[in-house]
Amino acid sequence: MTCSVSVTLDGVSWHTPDGRCLFSDLSLHLDARPTALVGRNGVGKSVLAQLLAGRRMPSAGQIRRIGQVHYLPQQIQPVPGQRVAELAAVDNVLQALRRIEQGSITPADFERVGEQWSLRETLQHALAQAGLEGVDADTPVDTLSGGQRMRVALAGALLQPAALLILDEPSNHLDRAGRQWLARQLQARGKGMLLVSHDRPLLHGVERVLELSAQGLRSYGGNHESYAQARTAERAAIHALQQQRRQERRKGEQALQQQRQRLEQRHARGSRAAASANQAPILLGGQRQRAQASAGKAHQQLQLRQQQLQDNLQQARALGEPAAPVLLAPVVDAAAPPWVARFEQVQLPHVAAPLRDLDFALRRGERLAISGCNGAGKSTLLKVLAGQLAPLHGNVQISVPLALLDQQLQVLPPGRTALAALQACNPLLDEAELRSRLALLGLDATQLQCPAALLSGGQRLIAALACALYADPPARLLLLDEPGNHLDLEALAALETVLCQYHGTLVVVSHDEALLQAIGISARLQADADGWRWSAC
CATH class of the missing domain: 3.40.50.300 (P-loop containing nucleotide triphosphate hydrolases)
Incomplete structure (x- = not known):
């Protein structure tokens, strides 16, 4: 399939300002397929999305991009006095259009407009489709609710000529109608997109799911339902492996304990036999040294085997996921007024x-x-x-x-x-x-x-x-x-x-x-x- 966009990560790592490694040695090829990025809170999904969009620079590795990328963060932070056109990221084009209408012949204005000569009307139509009747390019952002601001930002992002659209938790703050509108728009867009989201209905239409975890980045073909089925099977296999390693360690330690007892009994019998034997002291000393060396080697082998059993179990545990967060319910006095x-x-x-x-x-x-x-x-x-x-x-x-x-x-x-x-x-x-x-x-x-x-x-x-x-x-x-x-x-x-x-x-x-x-x-x-x-x- 010919793709108009390509983003490639080669051995990418990123460290927090205090030096902590968030993830390392990630390699990925992102094309025009609708793709989801999922993972536990704090694993670095937003940072990875910003790296893909060029909003951050990696601590190590390289990122190569072909095609224009537009990124929409999960937190919409309006600036005091901001207008809808600015929040929708189309104000520069609208200003260039206004200057051209007033007679400007500056090449930069024509380059900025490109093919978007009807952007003003297109934006108004997109706002109306998003359920924002009565809102236009000059509406002050501080008069809108959080959900309305997100709709404006999404409507603007969908109007961008970018080949790849990266949306970080786009359905947050949207009501049911807003989520349905977003799903329809993404399905109709027909260009590359990366959705950082856990909204299962929204991810139904993706063709690929990327999972970021402490073990790195894994790719799964199909939509979120296919990914969930694959992860369920993987978790079952990991659980079975962990159970198997626990049983191996338990049985192995029992066998090792029996071997230790046999070694100790053999050593005790040898010591008693040496004490009663009628041999020269120099010969007895040599036998004792050989016996001690043999026993020491046997004990070392037992320790190595025990460590191997423990390492096998730790490796199986490392395949599992971090413990789920736990919230404690506060103790509330029942004697409250009715x-x-x-x-x-x-x-x-x-x-x-x-x-x-x-x-x-x-x-x-x-x-x-x-x-x-x-x-x-x-x-x-x-x-x-x-x-x-x-x-x-x-x-x-x-x-x-x-x-x-x-x-x-x-x-x-x-x-x-x-x-x-x-x-x-x-x-x-x-x-x-x-x-x-x-x-x-x-x-x-x-x-x-x-x-x-x-x-x-x-x-x-x-x-x-x-x-x-x-x-x-x-x-x-x-x-x-x-x-x-x-x-x-x-x-x-x-x-x-x-x-x-x-x-x-x-x-x-x-x-x-x-x-x-x-x-x-x-x-x-x-x-x-x-x-x-x-x-x-």
């Missing part, structure tokens, strides 16, 4: 009618799912509930301690370490216990001392979640805004487990229906065209 929160004739700020007005009450132990399209005001509702935003009108009553995990992870500032952030949330726990809890989440001693900005998106979310769960006093009302974003499948399973074990009141904004079903929601608050609608489950 009603933990009330919204009385509340008007939400920054939200258009009819979704501005809201009345509801939360009972003790309720598990509420908040859903609706991007821009409906779901995150604003949580911030008002948490006291971070004041309502335009009405009364908000909270009768229990609460914790908010927002999409910006404000509890974990970029310059603060995970350990320092957790200490600030719970100064009563000693440092050893805090380190132990973060270690259960997969954060090692080095990562605990790193500024949060140097952690992966999944690691930051896990650390911020720990701050919310392990705070003192324990939160009786837990507010989670898209908690599944950035998490790999193992971390998502750990999140579902701890939320099932949590006995406080839970409010979750999420578009992941599987997550909501797994944690057993008891009510829904749905934003639709007529306003907010409450329904029991």
Whole structure:
């Protein structure tokens, strides 16, 4: 197949600023096939994507590119005063078009425009297709929700003339309609793409899956379903091998112990026979030395065999995956008031009618799912509930301690370490216990001392979640805004487990229906065209 794009990695390694090796000696040929990149949180997927796109330079090795590559990061960081055209990465072309329309004959402007003479109309059409009616190139970005910003960035990325599009967790922050729109657009694009994602429906259409792990980079043909089946078979084979090596070590050690006993018995018999023999001392001394040398050689062989059995087991263990993260459910006092929160004739700020007005009450132990399209005001509702935003009108009553995990992870500032952030949330726990809890989440001693900005998106979310769960006093009302974003499948399973074990009141904004079903929601608050609608489950 003739490819218009090619990216080749040859022996590529990358080290963190503190010298830690994230991955080494990676070799890969990436072509125009739709490809997924998967792996555990913190293994280096985003760094690898940035290397492929030319956003970073490798610590060692070479990267060769043929064709234009466009990269969209998982974190959209709008600049104050930024407009939609800038977020969509088309402002330079639009400015060149504007100058040409005003009479410019500068060759650089014509080169920048290329074939995109109708980009202004094309962008407006793409925004409308993305469900962003009323948004245009000059709309201020700070008036959009997180999901709307992601749609703008994706719409702009899809308009790029690049031969290879690299998207890092593109479905984060998108509602159900947004994810369906993205899947349709990617299917229709017909050019090379690399998706860094664990969104299984989104990865259904890929033709190749790359898995990055501590063992390196592996390639699997087919879509994510084929990859999952292959990995299940591999895990079963590794588990069987580990079991076999354990049995070999156990039986081998039993045989070695019997050989040691026989050697010791033989040596004892030889010593007794030598003591009773009527031979010259010089002959007895020679026999004793030969016997000791023989016994020493036999013991050395036994030790080598025992070490070989242990090495075989360690090699089999090394084929396995790191332990899944473990979250501990906070102990919540059951003696909470029957009603933990009330919204009385509340008007939400920054939200258009009819979704501005809201009345509801939360009972003790309720598990509420908040859903609706991007821009409906779901995150604003949580911030008002948490006291971070004041309502335009009405009364908000909270009768229990609460914790908010927002999409910006404000509890974990970029310059603060995970350990320092957790200490600030719970100064009563000693440092050893805090380190132990973060270690259960997969954060090692080095990562605990790193500024949060140097952690992966999944690691930051896990650390911020720990701050919310392990705070003192324990939160009786837990507010989670898209908690599944950035998490790999193992971390998502750990999140579902701890939320099932949590006995406080839970409010979750999420578009992941599987997550909501797994944690057993008891009510829904749905934003639709007529306003907010409450329904029991």
